[in-house]
Amino acid sequence: MGRAVLRAIAALCLLAPAACGGTPGPVPQRAGPATLQVLIGSSGAAETRAVTDAAAAWSAASGNQVTVIPAQDLDQQLGQAFAGSSPPDVFYVDAARFADFASVGALEPYAEQLPGAGDFYGTLRQAFTYQGRFYCAPKDFATLALQVNEDLWAKAGLSAADVPRDWVQLAAVAERIAATGVTPLVLGDTQERIGAFLVQAGGWLISPDGTRATADSPQNLTALRYVQQLLRAGLARYPSALDTGWAGEAFGRGLAAMTIEGNWIRGALAGDYPGIRYTVHALPTGPAGPGTLSFTTCWGISARTPYRAQAVAFVEAMTAVDQQLAFASAYGVMPSVTTARDRYLQASPGDRAFLDGADHAQGPVNAPRMGNVLSDFDTQLQRLTVADPQAILRRLQRNMTAALRG
Amino acid sequence: MAEPRRRSGIRGNEAAAGWLFVAPAVLILGLFLVLPIGMALWVSVSGWNGQGSPFAAGVPYVGADNYAELFLDDGLTRENFMISLRNNLYYVAVAVPAQTLLALALALVVNQRFLKATSFFRTAFYFPSVTSSVAISVVFLFLFANSGAVNALLAMVGISGPAWFADPRGLLHLILDGLGLVDLTAPPAALTGGGPFGLSWWEWLAGPSVAMSTIIMLVVWTTSGTFMLIFLAALQDVPVQVEEASLIDGANAWQRVRHVTLPMVKPALFLVITLGLIGTWQVFDQIYVMSQGKPANTTLTPAYLSYRTAFTDFSYGTGAAISFVLFLIIVVMTLLQRWIMRDRDEPRPRRRWWPRRRSTP
Incomplete structure (x- = not known):
């Protein structure tokens, strides 16, 4: 039986050589x-x-x-x-x-x-x-930049001068907005948004040359603790908690006064929620200065x-x-x-x-085989409200190190 | 007396003609079934990275490494695979009995002679099965949205419904928590300490998550129509005389179902459970459309994980290995089911192809 199958495969390879062959090596160039x-x-x-x-x-x-x-x-x-x-x-x-x-x-x-x-x-x-x-x-x-809903801003008694410039101001402004019964900040629940806080705290997931995992650092811990604090106090919410698919939808529907999204939010809001009035500002700076993701x-x-x-x-x-x-x-x-x-x-x-974000922006993790690892990190971030930030970072560090080894 | 040779006899030379007639079928099966399976088997033991042909000279043979990664090596790959197995195990354990019972019940109802508008109900129950699973999945996304129809209905009777697709909590965990046996926020250390294949007992015993149970509901609803038809066909083969005989014997409705109808539709039951097992272990479309494994990997299934591993992580070897493990699981489950459902009332003689030889003492 086994031999018959092999023989059949061999025979079929003769019929369909494209499926069984293929030649690597340098490709001759044509002018x-x-x-x-x-x-x-x-x-x-x-x-x-x-x-x-x-x-x-x-x-x-x-x-x-x-x-x-x-x-x-x-x-x-x-x-x-x-x-x-x-x-x-x-x-x-x-x-x-x-x-x-x-x-x-x-x-x-x-x-x-x-x-x-x-x-x-x-x-x-x-x-x-x-x-x-x-x-x-x-x-x-x-x-990424900070989008502010003008109407909700005014409703909370805030002016253009109150746009938060750092983490302390962000939390303070959020408290004032929360008092009016509106969710202050809607924040995407993945590393592609929360990662900006890591950069602002002076941390990042991987060394600049993409060879060493640097997830388990005090800077990253500071950032996750800060985000966790916002989430626990109800000052920030994930889009799913507001019954929306992504932060732009929650922001467009006027469910939150601020969000952190990229340039694409312009087209999305203009298409789906043309009535919304909003302004775009640089992200608040963290303990290590300004930071965003590109x-x-x-x-x-x-x-x-x-x-x-x-x-x-x-x-x-x-x-x-x-x-x-x-x-x-x-x-x-x-x-x-x-x-x-x-x-x-x-x-x-x-x-x-x-555009100014380009000067202090961090690109995505530039190492291979990270898809699985980062989606696991996202899964952990979704539970950030109840999880231990230190444990999340240790786990990420372990997984990244294993993936970098190959 | 010597065993007669099988190919002797006046019809022996018809073999060549026979092969000629089945040649198109053999060729098509070989080209589209045997060959791809053979190729996938090779990919599952290779370190192919998706560049060029997997059969080119430079592709390394890695033996059982891809399989070891799934079962032995402590890492993310094994954890995700075990989580996907757990999810699918609960999914099968709930969906298969539920859809079989529902289909049988529907078939029994539709088969009643006193029922008016039988064909209407037959069509209505069958409708979900002929609708595109992608379309149904999207409709369910709307129904089970946080402010969707289901939660609105629940709110009418004073229940605040969960955030269905965002809720990763396991049903077993919730039940145990509700009974006061464990505390969700502080699970017992005895269970979280360790467990087989790198997943703690606490994780294994989570049960299907709230998100997964909505997918289970969807699948039960869509597949029970098809299975109802299979049962219905079997029920219509049950002779009326047998039922009447049992009536004369004084059997009540339940006894008639249990001791007359069920044994007579047993082949259909076997078919339905087999198809159900295969279909539920291979669940993919609903996951791909509705959740992509979210929330917290609780709707990750081996079929979807295999796709994701191969096409987004470029680990084609591991992806192929996952699908072969899945294949083995399905075969083993089907054999097991066959063994459980074998006829035990009367010991049947084994089926034979050859003429029986009398042994004369």
Whole structure:
């Protein structure tokens, strides 16, 4: 029986060699006009249209063919494409997944040779650096900032001068808002929001080079204790406690006076809750000063593309200052290069708090195999009200150390 | 007398023709069933990282490492896997009996001859089964939202409903807490101290979480329609004479169900429980749409964990190993169930293919 099965598999391998074979090794490069496949994880119709138009313009100017494919589920589609040895030439890589791709050799480390490599914000360069190499060019970014509901603010008798600048003021203002029966702060229950408090306290989960876990530190403990205190006193609540899917929904429905979200909240509020009046401010500073988190995506180039030079030229065109400003106005993201800063602020002065965040922003954990570990950390954070912060950090430290060992 | 050779006889040369006729089926089964299973088995013992073909030269063979990670190595992978097994175990233990009993009850009711509008009820009960599970899952999300219809109904009778999908507390924990046997905030040290496979006894004994029980309700509701049809078909095969005979013998309604109807629909019961076991161990769509394992991993199931491990963590080997363990669990459960439900009333002779040889002393 067993032998028969093996024989059957062998026979079928002859029929379907693609399923059983595949050749690794360096890919021969081709010059001349290329046909580039570009797989994007689009945020919506506006982004798809903007990228398609930009690609068409580049295609016409350079003589190459470009096909832009919006993905339904980027991670899964990329996973399948890599497994099938037919990855797209250029694709979006989220900073949180970047190290996973880089560690298995899926990405071409082209970014350090770009003429404008030094123009990208430092925090974004670091987010796409793995084992000392800057792999791919950040296409844009977002940071966390504090949103304040003007109406609820006024109702609590607060003025613009009362916007909290540090942790002490945040707690004090929250007390005054709570007295009016409104939830002061709605805060996402994951490390992608609470992590900002770790940065403000001077801590973070991993060393800057992404090799050592630094979760179990007194700074991180201070931060978690502070958040826990806010949660226990009812000064901050998780979105699920307000019967909402995410903090922006709770904020848009007027259930909370403040929230901490990124640039995407602008589009979400304008679309779903156009009536809300709010302002955006820098996050309150912690014991170690200002801190926020940055979220970014890069233009990954496949290590297996036969059109490396053409793909790099495409990415250069997409990350040029004018092109990035066009993207910014089309779907509300911030350009990833410092030379676009002033012109972006002229166009969207209300985003100063988001953009200024770049100076003290921390990118996602830049080490591979962290998905499981960080989702476990999120699970622990959801129980922060009743859990012991020290135990949470010890557990995270242990899991991260194990994952870093490989 | 020598055993006759099986391939001798006048029909021996028809074998080639036989193989020719089944060749398309064998080819399709081989290509889409045997080959993928074989490939997955190889992935589960390899260190493939998802780059290029898993059968390329550079892919390392790691033996049972991926399986050891699931059962032996103290770490997050084992903990998540054990939590997912626990969740699914409670899920199966509640969902299978519930959907079987509900389906049987519905079938018995619909099968009554005095019932008017039988076909209406049949259609109504079957309706959830033909609706897309994704659509139903989304509707349930609305029904069980904190301010949704279910909590509004509960509020009418003065009960403040839980935050269904955000509540990770286990039902067994809640019951024990309600009886005053344990304190949820300070669980007994005897149970939290240790337990098998790195999960404390306290964790193992949590029971399905509140969030999981909403998914159980959904699944029971959607699957009982299909199983009702299976029972109904079996019930309609029960001869009227047998029932009438039992009536003449003076059996009451319960006795008729227990001693006449049930034994006669036993094959259908076996089918329903088997299908139920397989379906509940493989639960994926509802988890993927409704909870993604949240809250606090209490709706994590092996099928969903396998997907997540492979496609978002790039640990294809571990993901494949999880699905093979799941496969073994289902096979073992089905065999166990077959053994439990075997006929014990009369010792049947074993089924044979060969002619019986008389042993003459």
